[in-house]
Amino acid sequence: MPEECHCNIPLPLKEDQSNCVFCKMLAGQSPVSMIHEDAKVAVFVPLSFVNPGHVLIIPRIHAPYISDLDDDTAMHIMKIAHRISAAIRKSSFRCEGINFFLADGEAAMQEVFHYHLHVFPRYAGDGFGLKYDPRHSFVNLPRPELDSIAHEIKTHL
Secondary structure, three states, X not given: OOOEOOOOOEOOOOOOOOOOHHHHHHOOOOOOEEEEEOOOEEEEEOOOOOOOOOEEEEEXXXXXXXXXXXXXXXXXXXXXXXXXXXXHHHOOOOOOEEEEEOOOOHHHOOOOOOOXXXXXXXXXXXOOOOOOOOOOOOOOOOHHHHHHHHHHHHOOO
């Protein structure tokens, strides 16, 4: 059984259970540049960011992955992301577009195992992008194979 962070919710074994940086911020044990707080989420400026205006939205409960969130919290995060993205667009930060980025799991580049949604402004030539390996090609499958994929996922809803 994994140890628990200060919020008494088990963390993944690979995570340093005593050092959940986001839980420490929520507990007032680490400095944070807070933008918004409510009963379900907190929104703040990360130490490292893609562009000025980049923020993180985290749940107050410790949930390593999106699947660990209850439906109400997941929906609330998107509601707040909607409001935050509008505020970024109205701000003085350069913003020609907005990215929502979620890394859910190590293979998806998640580094902090407390769910967090990145919301950040984008503009042409900002230098940020996801790298695409040209050896990977998108596959166009016949409809029966697409239907089979859809059925497999649907059976687990």
